[in-house]
Amino acid sequence: MFDVIVVGGGPAGISSAIYLKRFKLDVLVLMKDFGALDKTDHIENYYGFPNPVSGRQIVENGLSQASRLGIEIRNEEVLNIDKTELFVIKTNRNEYEAKTVLLATGSSRVNLRIPGFSDFVGKGISYCAICDGFLYRKQTIAILGEGEFMAEELEVLRNFSSDLYVFTNGLPLSVKVEGTKIITDPITGFIGDEVVNTIVTDKASYPVNAVFVAIGTPSATDFALRMGAFVDNNMIAVNDKYMTNIPGLFAAGDCIGGLSQIAKAVADGAEAALAINKYIHSKTS
């Protein structure tokens, strides 16, 4: 069991892990990729770098620094987080328990830029199978996605219906899926009246009763939503101690909103670490 599991290996997550380690807490960082910084190749407004540096380089530096300080970083995709007495973190490879969790996965999910999509979010289009799947018992359910996150959500949906479609929206399927119809054509629109009722691709139209979204990797907002944390405009709501309304669940960096800058994420990480340290001591003393 860990004191803290940090989800995300960017500036907020690693900065936090460095302080948490200094507090002699047992910390594990789980990360999937380099996030938004991988797409930034020219940063010249961050303190201490005389020459422009790429986002990837900054993240790599952070990871090397953390490793040198003895922080354990595992390259695993977090698929689900559940809270019982402890937090149970399920990844594509393992299951972990932790007293606290820090969500630092970067910016929240992006809306699909497909006609009709944003109109039907909350009206038949859902981001959470465990929250809403039951409402579509024995109906035709579509799930959008291509990887392990989709496969995880698909297993939840199998409890409710056997009439399932997987839509990869033009992407190749990266997991093995059986017993469902798989449509790989790009989606061109979502149609409905009060609620969504049809998915249109460039080749055909598919009548559906519900659409679940599980594209790529789950975002911090996805985890927060499933656990019943407050989310405002897609950003996780935290108090001044970086804690959500769920005791022990913290969040930092882009996923809580504010300035999308490395400096802010690093500061968030440090502040969150202090708060987590206090929280853990208050529970054990």
Added chain:
Amino acid sequence: MAIEITDSNFKTEVLDSKLPVIVDFWAPWCRPCMMLGPTILEIAEELEGKVKVGKLNVDNSETIARRYSVSSIPTVILFKDGAIVKKVVGLMRKEDLLHNLGL
């Protein structure tokens, strides 16, 4: 206190109610619904005498949930004179919920 709304009392408690009625569509397996539960009870206490507050378990009253196009829970609907006045979807703080319901 919140009243338990079922298929059998929906008409009398909600549609025929003289007071406006807030109905919380929820289910025990829905974590965000469980987080909203205490908020609903607080609202019931605060608005006692002005607004009736009920909870409808969608597991037991699927037809009603479907009739009002409840496609995501928690969903909170404000009824007045048997008609929907406001429909609010998702977990939120008490003040936001009241504001969105126009209360």
